[in-house]
Amino acid sequence: MQARILTLLVAAVMGCWLPAQDLVTVSPVAGVPIRGGFVGLSEDGALQIRTGVERIVSVAQEKIVTAVFSEASTLAQRGAARIHLVSGDAFVGAIEGGDFDEMALATQAAGSFRVFLDHVSMVVMLDEMKSAAELPALVDGADADELFLRRGDRLDRLPGEMQRLERTGVIFDSAAGAGRLFSFINDRVVAVRLAATDPYKEPDTLLCVARFKDGARMTGVLRRGGSGQMSLKLTVGPTVMLDPDFLASLEFKSSNYRFLSDIEPVAYTEVPYLEGGPTYGLKRDEGFRRDGKLRIGETVFRKGLGIHARATCTYTLDGRFDAFRAKVGVDPVTRNRSVPGSVRVRVLVDGAEVWKSALLLAGDAAVPIHLRGLGGKARLTLEVGFGDSRGTGARAVFGDAMVLKE
Numbered sequence: 001m002q003a004r005i006l007t008l009l010v011a012a013v014m015g016c017w018l019p020a021q022d023l024v025t026v027s028p029v030a031g032v033p034i035r036g037g038f039v040g041l042s043e044d045g046a047l048q049i050r051t052g053v054e055r056i057v058s059v060a061q062e063k064i065v066t067a068v069f070s071e072a073s074t075l076a077q078r079g080a081a082r083i084h085l086v087s088g089d090a091f092v093g094a095i096e097g098g099d100f101d102e103m104a105l106a107t108q109a110a111g112s113f114r115v116f117l118d119h120v121s122m123v124v125m126l127d128e129m130k131s132a133a134e135l136p137a138l139v140d141g142a143d144a145d146e147l148f149l150r151r152g153d154r155l156d157r158l159p160g161e162m163q164r165l166e167r168t169g170v171i172f173d174s175a176a177g178a179g180r181l182f183s184f185i186n187d188r189v190v191a192v193r194l195a196a197t198d199p200y201k202e203p204d205t206l207l208c209v210a211r212f213k214d215g216a217r218m219t220g221v222l223r224r225g226g227s228g229q230m231s232l233k234l235t236v237g238p239t240v241m242l243d244p245d246f247l248a249s250l251e252f253k254s255s256n257y258r259f260l261s262d263i264e265p266v267a268y269t270e271v272p273y274l275e276g277g278p279t280y281g282l283k284r285d286e287g288f289r290r291d292g293k294l295r296i297g298e299t300v301f302r303k304g305l306g307i308h309a310r311a312t313c314t315y316t317l318d319g320r321f322d323a324f325r326a327k328v329g330v331d332p333v334t335r336n337r338s339v340p341g342s343v344r345v346r347v348l349v350d351g352a353e354v355w356k357s358a359l360l361l362a363g364d365a366a367v368p369i370h371l372r373g374l375g376g377k378a379r380l381t382l383e384v385g386f387g388d389s390r391g392t393g394a395r396a397v398f399g400d401a402m403v404l405k406e
Helices: 002-017
Strands: 023-028 034-041 047-052 055-059 064-068 081-085 090-098 102-107 111-116 120-125 145-151 154-165 169-174 177-183 189-193 207-212 217-224 230-234 239-242 247-253 257-259 267-270 294-296 299-301 304-308 311-316 323-330 342-349 352-356 367-371 379-386 395-404
Touching (some): 023 047, 090 111, 154 189, 299 395, 323 342, 342 395
Antiparallel strands (some): 034 047, 081 090, 081 120, 145 189, 169 177, 217 230, 230 239, 257 395, 267 311, 304 395, 342 352, 342 379
């Protein structure tokens, strides 16, 4: 009885200070995670988290790696589209109309706004196709827009030029008709892929990647708006307002640190256990299983690398970073087998071994790596070798792998 009364008292106290929004877990560049109720942004842009009845902690954006609001996801409403931008961002929402220069969108994540067509790389109708990865590969050297239509079990690809997107369909010039309206419903428009324009160059400033529960992603500069709301000035696109109720996470990009999954390796090699056997490639911010999540033991990582043995992956440091940090382990899918998946990991700097693991087993907790003294060094190499399981389940995961200045 006393335990139950204590539980009720704690719940009452918690309820009097926690806000309506989801709890947030902030992972700082240094130190332990901070968990509490999300309050908002301070005048100088710091994230404010309520950790007690009268205690609010402010954390500067440049000192945050991630702020995770919720793992929950929401389904897109019928008739919604995923609008991909040249920056790699994607909005989920309804097409409200447009002209030759812009398109109007209505989204749950950030309300209604307009984007320039020059910033759009692809439009996918979610009623017809869940992922742009299902589209045929881009033809080398192609310089035309492409319209994809569903015809029974096949996709028809029409090259041409998109004129504009309307609420009901796409105005598209092709051999099938000049300036014809292809209806989203009657013609079963699946997607429009736009020809590449100028290459995207990410600005060299502190950026925030906002991820939403409906799968949308937006990158820009996070600020406090005049009304106290959070605003995000997109790297390509307008300033949008962010509703915390729809946020899944905020991830920050700073010149003081870089996630290895955001850096292109200068070299990656993988040799299967048996000659001619399968290779898996480098996984960046995704795991090996169908759900796509990076796991070590019971922990899920939003950022990190998946590397199947036997492989080496090398990154350029160029003397810009002082330290390397990660949590390493094995994907737990084979933990209940008689011989669980296992690997051995080495870290090399400029070719010299600086860290070596014991045998890592599927199901075990992550092992932390924190290497300092990398200033002036040129290259960082992650090497994953086979363990006792040989090629079975030999899947290393490097959670939150990053290089940073200290």
